[in-house]
Amino acid sequence: MGHRMFKILDAKQLASDVKWFRIDAPLVAKHRQPGQFIILRLSETGERIPLTIAHSDNQQGFIEIIVKAIGKTTIELCKKEKGDSISDVMGPLGEPTEIEKVGHAVVVGGGVGTAVIYPLARALREAGNYVSAITGGRTKELVVLEDDLKAVSDAVYATTDDGSHGFKGTVADKLRELLADKERPVGAVYCAGPVPMMRAIADLTRESGIKTIVSLNPIMVDGTGMCGGCRVSVGGKTKFACVDGPEFDGHEVDFDELWDRLSAYRDQEKAAVDRMQHECKCAAK
Numbered sequence: 249m250g251h252r253m254f255k256i257l258d259a260k261q262l263a264s265d266v267k268w269f270r271i272d273a274p275l276v277a278k279h280r281q282p283g284q285f286i287i288l289r290l291s292e293t294g295e296r297i298p299l300t301i302a303h304s305d306n307q308q309g310f311i312e313i314i315v316k317a318i319g320k321t322t323i324e325l326c327k328k329e330k331g332d333s334i335s336d337v338m339g340p341l342g343e344p345t346e347i348e349k350v351g352h353a354v355v356v357g358g359g360v361g362t363a364v365i366y367p368l369a370r371a372l373r374e375a376g377n378y379v380s381a382i383t384g385g386r387t388k389e390l391v392v393l394e395d396d397l398k399a400v401s402d403a404v405y406a407t408t409d410d411g412s413h414g415f416k417g418t419v420a421d422k423l424r425e426l427l428a429d430k431e432r433p434v435g436a437v438y439c440a441g442p443v444p445m446m447r448a449i450a451d452l453t454r455e456s457g458i459k460t461i462v463s464l465n466p467i468m469v470d471g472t473g474m475c476g477g478c479r480v481s482v483g484g485k486t487k488f489a490c491v492d493g494p495e496f497d498g499h500e501v502d503f504d505e506l507w508d509r510l511s512a513y514r515d516q517e518k519a520a521v522d523r524m525q526h527e528c529k530c531a532a533k
């Protein structure tokens with residue numbers, strides 16, 4: 249059987265370093281549920297990177313992703329245009345989000361995490377919830393995703409650290425305000441973004457016990473629970489974010505360990521992960 253390439257059906261620059269893609273992937277689209285992700289490789293020798301499926305259409309057989317160019321593979325991907333192809337798209341991976349009727353659902357996204365909460369906002373609203381979306385960052389690049397969020401949420405709050413756009417403060421500051429609003433009690437919080445941000449959000453809701461789901465972003469390699477790269481501790485138990493997550497109870501996650509593992513990777517483990525990737529590749533053959 250020949251190698252099937254995945255064609256880019258459409259592409260749109262959302263901001264200087266954020267790009268939206270529609271990709272022909274009927275099998276992934278057929279099974280995909282909100283909260284799931286893909287692992288893609290640009291070429292047969294390329295690095296594997298996980299990306300959330302922002303939207304999909306089973307009838308037309310496509311998936312959509314929103315990518316922020318931050319490193320080698322994402323920068324290369326963001327240079328692709330309509331008509332180009334991607335070597336491998338593996339998925340859908342991960343456990344779907346448990347979409348419940350909670351009344352007032354708040355989704356919180358920081359940086360690239362906004363791409364993760366976008367499909368959640370959509371699904372939560374379709375399930376009949378009142379959805380408030382908080383999207384934060386330092387720069388105004390998030391303004392584009394803010395517009396996308398507006399189409400699928402009841403209320404959208406953009407926050408910037410310096411107040412140059414929207415609310416001046418962090419996403420946690422905004423959430424604190426929403427939690428204080430007794431008129432519209434918050435039923436659950438869904439959050440994706442940098443580790444310190446997710447920790448701050450989980451700390452805010454811990455005492456009141458409001459359900460808080462965080463979407464974790466550890467290093468992923470094979471995406472099938474085999475390599476252990478995405479190991480996280482939740483409620484004292486070891487979990488693999490790729491098969492058990494990526495969403496977990498924010499009150500149970502060991503954020504210290506997650507942070508240490510991400511930092512260790514940044515400083516020293518890159519070579520090891522590259523090797524592991526190579527080994528996974530060999531094992532897959």
Ligand SMILES: Cc1cc2nc3c(=O)[nH]c(=O)nc-3n(C[C@H](O)[C@H](O)[C@H](O)COP(=O)(O)OP(=O)(O)OC[C@H]3O[C@@H](n4cnc5c(N)ncnc54)[C@H](O)[C@@H]3O)c2cc1C
Nearest residue numbers: 297298299300314315316319320321322363465466467468
């Ligand atoms: C479940 C999940 C969903 C994600 N969804 C999105 C999304 O929708 N849009 C988006 O723009 N980004 C998303 N990311 C982050 C994305 O995977 C990284 O930005 C990407 O892997 C960076 O690769 P790079 O080669 O461009 O950068 P590099 O320079 O290689 O890495 C930059 C940083 O990205 C992270 N990273 C690198 N390789 C991996 C890897 N294999 N797995 C996980 N993290 C890695 C590390 O923190 C690293 O420090 C998601 C991550 C996870 C785990």
Ligand code: FES
Nearest residue numbers: 469471473476490
């Ligand atoms: S990426 Fe989860 S175990 Fe390998």
